[in-house]
Amino acid sequence: MRIPILLLLCFQSLFATAQIDTVLLNVQASHLFPSFPIKSSYTSLFDRRPGMDYIYSANMEHGLGIYDISQQGVISPVINLPVSTFNNLDVSTVEQKGNSLFVGIGDYQITTNTSSGLAILDISNPLNPTIKDLWDSTLFGKGVSHLLLDGDYAYCSTMKDGIFILNVADENNIFFVSYLQLDLNFPAPSSPNAHNARGLKLRNDTLYVCFDRGGIRLVDVTNKTNPVEVYKYINLSLNTQAGAAYNDVVLKGNHAYISVDYCGIEVLDISTIPFSSVQWYNPWGCTFSNWSGAEIHTNEMHLGNGDSLLFVTAGQSDLFVFDVTNPLVTKRIGQLVNVSDTLATHGIDVYNNQIVLSFLRTPFHIPPLTPFYADPGGLKILTYDMQNSSTSLDHFNLSDSKLLVYPNPVIDNEIILENPDPLLTLTICDQLGRLVYENQHIHTNFFKLNTSSYPPGVYYLKTTTSETIRTQQVVILR
Numbered sequence: 001m002r003i004p005i006l007l008l009l010c011f012q013s014l015f016a017t018a019q020i021d022t023v024l025l026n027v028q029a030s031h032l033f034p035s036f037p038i039k040s041s042y043t044s045l046f047d048r049r050p051g052m053d054y055i056y057s058a059n060m061e062h063g064l065g066i067y068d069i070s071q072q073g074v075i076s077p078v079i080n081l082p083v084s085t086f087n088n089l090d091v092s093t094v095e096q097k098g099n100s101l102f103v104g105i106g107d108y109q110i111t112t113n114t115s116s117g118l119a120i121l122d123i124s125n126p127l128n129p130t131i132k133d134l135w136d137s138t139l140f141g142k143g144v145s146h147l148l149l150d151g152d153y154a155y156c157s158t159m160k161d162g163i164f165i166l167n168v169a170d171e172n173n174i175f176f177v178s179y180l181q182l183d184l185n186f187p188a189p190s191s192p193n194a195h196n197a198r199g200l201k202l203r204n205d206t207l208y209v210c211f212d213r214g215g216i217r218l219v220d221v222t223n224k225t226n227p228v229e230v231y232k233y234i235n236l237s238l239n240t241q242a243g244a245a246y247n248d249v250v251l252k253g254n255h256a257y258i259s260v261d262y263c264g265i266e267v268l269d270i271s272t273i274p275f276s277s278v279q280w281y282n283p284w285g286c287t288f289s290n291w292s293g294a295e296i297h298t299n300e301m302h303l304g305n306g307d308s309l310l311f312v313t314a315g316q317s318d319l320f321v322f323d324v325t326n327p328l329v330t331k332r333i334g335q336l337v338n339v340s341d342t343l344a345t346h347g348i349d350v351y352n353n354q355i356v357l358s359f360l361r362t363p364f365h366i367p368p369l370t371p372f373y374a375d376p377g378g379l380k381i382l383t384y385d386m387q388n389s390s391t392s393l394d395h396f397n398l399s400d401s402k403l404l405v406y407p408n409p410v411i412d413n414e415i416i417l418e419n420p421d422p423l424l425t426l427t428i429c430d431q432l433g434r435l436v437y438e439n440q441h442i443h444t445n446f447f448k449l450n451t452s453s454y455p456p457g458v459y460y461l462k463t464t465t466s467e468t469i470r471t472q473q474v475v476i477l478r
Helices: 005-010 236-240
Strands: 020-032 043-046 054-058 064-068 076-081 091-097 100-105 116-122 130-137 146-150 153-157 163-167 175-180 200-203 206-210 216-220 228-233 246-252 255-260 264-269 276-281 301-304 309-313 319-323 331-336 345-351 354-359 378-388 404-406 414-423 425-430 435-439 444-450 457-464 469-476
Touching (some): 020 354, 043 354, 054 091, 054 100, 054 354, 153 206, 206 246
Parallel strands (some): 020 331, 043 345
Antiparallel strands (some): 064 076, 091 100, 100 116, 163 175, 200 206, 206 216, 255 264, 264 276, 319 331, 414 444
């Protein structure tokens, strides 16, 4: 039976972009640090300039590492700037703008107060980097966990101390602009290690801040001298499964993808306030009770391939890749997992078809205080290759046997849907392509729908799960 053109318009999100079947990950090079002294790479970054084959790595208490990757299959250390270069503060994160490297400093992993700040390096010659300026303050004692650059400003998340904004228009003269402590009483008064400012993203003049057990926060930074917290979101229902601790965020269109430790991905519709959760992806069966010692901890994220792929670091499970061409269906299509080794990923950068992973070193696993044992720290470079599928209706098999829809034809006033994986969403269009029903929050394997108000005719049901999109034709009789 031919499917009307209007039906395709009704389901246009399904067919507008090619679905990606598989991403193949290929390890190209590794550089693992010696076990002693303790050394981790928290974040790392490819040099974006043409012909500059270098990686910059935030190696915490061992300062800033610069690595030559011009020789295929080799990560070669060339320069290490010790913490003495940075007022004896750990190097926690790095970002690049042209010939300048912005370095977040301060140890956010310790419980005692230190300083937080920012250094700017001239990397015109990566073999001879020089400090342009360095700013730090003991007012922010928990270190910089994430750094975001936009125009003349640098936004820094500083764990329990919230966020601060620096003016970096003159890279030789960093100066402080403002500071904001986020609400510590949402969703409940702060307890130790509950509220920590982490991942940052900026859209227009709205700063998205992951605030650990405090959910995700929106900060209006239109006036850089007076940032204002304007919205707070948390999905407390996740606490029954995995613990609602928001680590990192990426934005794509009207949706935000958030890594929740431990462990999963929540997808939010951010087109309007209040936000709504459109998907919770946790195929690993994580529970809040087994955070310590678990093989998966969803940490940092990065979009790639024109924002159609989402790369997520996962602790001892290294790396997962998801197809996010359809925001309602976060589909896992690639992974690099070796739980038998003792490596654990944290940071990630994706540039062209290359990936660099940063590996932590946590030499002591002390349940329930630490997540896992990881040794050694280091870096790993991968490439990825994609296999795309057809966008034709045939690919989505209108009569896939995994989805049970009955009775069909419908002769009473009720239709039942069953699926091995939980159904997330259901959309129904009539034969003319008109939307007659939509439910974005099903989250069950068994669903009943009353059809008494539907005129007799042919209808098309589109369902999504965490792994699939399926379309089923149904006939309603009277």
